[in-house]
Amino acid sequence: MALPLAVRRLWPVPVFGGVLAASTLALILDLPWDFYAAAAYALYPVALQLPRARFVPTRAIGVLSAIVILGGALVGPKNWQAEQLGRVLLGVAVLGASWALGRAVRDRRAYTAQAARRLAETAVGEERLRIARELHDIVAHSMSLIAVKAGVAVHVAEARPEEALDALRVIESTSRGTLGEMRHLLGVLRADEPGLAPSPGLGSLSGLAERAAMAGVHVDLDVRADDLPESVALAAYRIVQEAVTNVVKHAAPARCRVLVEAVGGRVRIEVDDDGPGVRVLPGVHGVPGHGLIGMRERVMMYGGDFTAGPRPEGGFAVAAAFPYEA
Numbered sequence: 001m002a003l004p005l006a007v008r009r010l011w012p013v014p015v016f017g018g019v020l021a022a023s024t025l026a027l028i029l030d031l032p033w034d035f036y037a038a039a040a041y042a043l044y045p046v047a048l049q050l051p052r053a054r055f056v057p058t059r060a061i062g063v064l065s066a067i068v069i070l071g072g073a074l075v076g077p078k079n080w081q082a083e084q085l086g087r088v089l090l091g092v093a094v095l096g097a098s099w100a101l102g103r104a105v106r107d108r109r110a111y112t113a114q115a116a117r118r119l120a121e122t123a124v125g126e127e128r129l130r131i132a133r134e135l136h137d138i139v140a141h142s143m144s145l146i147a148v149k150a151g152v153a154v155h156v157a158e159a160r161p162e163e164a165l166d167a168l169r170v171i172e173s174t175s176r177g178t179l180g181e182m183r184h185l186l187g188v189l190r191a192d193e194p195g196l197a198p199s200p201g202l203g204s205l206s207g208l209a210e211r212a213a214m215a216g217v218h219v220d221l222d223v224r225a226d227d228l229p230e231s232v233a234l235a236a237y238r239i240v241q242e243a244v245t246n247v248v249k250h251a252a253p254a255r256c257r258v259l260v261e262a263v264g265g266r267v268r269i270e271v272d273d274d275g276p277g278v279r280v281l282p283g284v285h286g287v288p289g290h291g292l293i294g295m296r297e298r299v300m301m302y303g304g305d306f307t308a309g310p311r312p313e314g315g316f317a318v319a320a321a322f323p324y325e326a
Contacts, residue, residue: 012049016042023091036091040098047102133294137238137245142178144249146171148215170214177211201233202260205240209258212244216253217273219244225262232324235298236260236267242291243271243318251275251316265323267304272317295320 020039153167181200202223209219228236240258247256254275261268292308295318299306304322311317 012042012046016046036094039091040094043095043098044102047099048106129297133238133297136291136294137241139178139182142174142181144245145174145211145215148248148252149174170211174211174214199230199234200237201230202228202236204237205258205260208237208241208244212248212256215248217244217247217251218255220255220257222257222259222261225260225267228262228267229324232267232302235302235322236269239269239295239298239318239320240271242295246291246316246318247271247273247275254315262324265325267320267322267324269320270317271319272311272315274315276314 016039019042020036023036023039149167149170153164153171156167157164202225205221205223209221212219225233225236240260244256244258247254251273252275254273256271256273259268259270295308296306299320299322302322302324304320306320308318309316
């Protein structure tokens with residue numbers, strides 16, 4: 001039986017059938033018998049590899065037992081049935097144990113593979129969400145500024161052509177900056193390309209304030225955070241960027257106060273303005289508000305707190321706080 005067992009993983013069912021037949025014949029003829037040990041060894045890869053619906057050993061073992069008992073009674077030695085019945089039952093138990101072990105290992109592997117697939121799907125979903133947030137933060141801020149300046153240019157084109165020209169220059173520079181950020185984001189997605197520029201961080205907030213000023217929003221910037229991890233600094237920048245973008249879209253001209261503070265392993269961000277305090281919130285008038293959702297998601301990634309709403313004295317306030325590890 002050694003030769004068939006050597007190829008049991010290549011042809012599991014034929015090998016098992018052949019070994020089982022040989023063991024059964026030895027049992028019927030009262031030859032030296034291995035209690036179906038070889039057959040059980042051949043049955044294990046069958047249980048491991050075949051789908052459950054294609055091979056069910058219960059019926060086969062029942063038929064086998066009947067054949068052994070009937071065959072032994074007909075062609076076996078005298079008093080065979082009484083002497084060998086215990087051996088048959090023990091052999092069947094050995095086969096059942098081999099099948100159960102193989103199915104348990106197969107089910108465990110299937111569960112592990114399914115868990116790995118779900119983990120991969122979750123990772124892909126989270127990465128898509130992260131990319132969507134980055135795209136929204138990059139494009140929404142720039143397009144808001146461009147829309148404001150385009151409107152200014154249209155209104156003053158005839159009466160104040162120089163002011164209209166200034167607005168067009170702002171549109172040009174903002175468009176170029178947005179294209180640069182988009183190229184950087186695409187470069188991050190193409191991990192095989194070297195020489196990527198650093199992601200925006202707290203040092204980029206001054207440029208953000210300058211661009212907001214071009215759209216009529218004066219930003220008072222107060223940054224009290226040094227040496228933040230790159231991912232934390234990027235998250236803080238994007239939150240401030242989206243909050244300032246909302247001010248440009250809904251409150252310009254206005255003044256805006258921005259505070260970014262890191263104390264005791266916790267980042268605190270506050271952005272408030274003195275505008276009318278009206279915002280397009282998620283679900284209002286059928287228009288989904290991705291900005292506030294994106295800010296909340298960024299904060300929740302770090303296990304922090306996020307609030308946004310009108311101020312009692314007028315204007316709108318955004319506040320976020322989340323922990324980080326240095």
